[in-house]
Amino acid sequence: MQLPAPLVSQVLAACWHTSEDTIGKLPDWRDKHPDMLPTKAFRHTSEDEALAEYEELAAQVTPAGDIWRAAVQRGIAAAPVIRERQAVAVDA
Numbered sequence: 001m002q003l004p005a006p007l008v009s010q011v012l013a014a015c016w017h018t019s020e021d022t023i024g025k026l027p028d029w030r031d032k033h034p035d036m037l038p039t040k041a042f043r044h045t046s047e048d049e050a051l052a053e054y055e056e057l058a059a060q061v062t063p064a065g066d067i068w069r070a071a072v073q074r075g076i077a078a079a080p081v082i083r084e085r086q087a088v089a090v091d092a
Contacts, residue, residue: 032050
């Protein structure tokens with residue numbers, strides 16, 4: 001899908017703005033837990049607290065992909081209304 005460059009820039013800027021503080025905390029978390037891999041399938045129970053902290057931080061980051069997926073889902077959901085409005089406009 002081709003999107004206007006200003007819209008793409010605005011979404012990226014908004015994601016950064018809402019996530020900046022948390023993104024700044026992630027390197028600190030990594031420094032505190034240098035051997036911790038958040039995606040590791042198996043871990044020791046002693047790592048649970050560190051993983052919970054990471055997940056809390058990660059949940060505060062707004063990925064641009066989440067915004068784009070939500071927009072597509074809203075567009076798909078709105079398709080029947082858009083088609084109806086287009087049909088009314090053509091008939092008028």
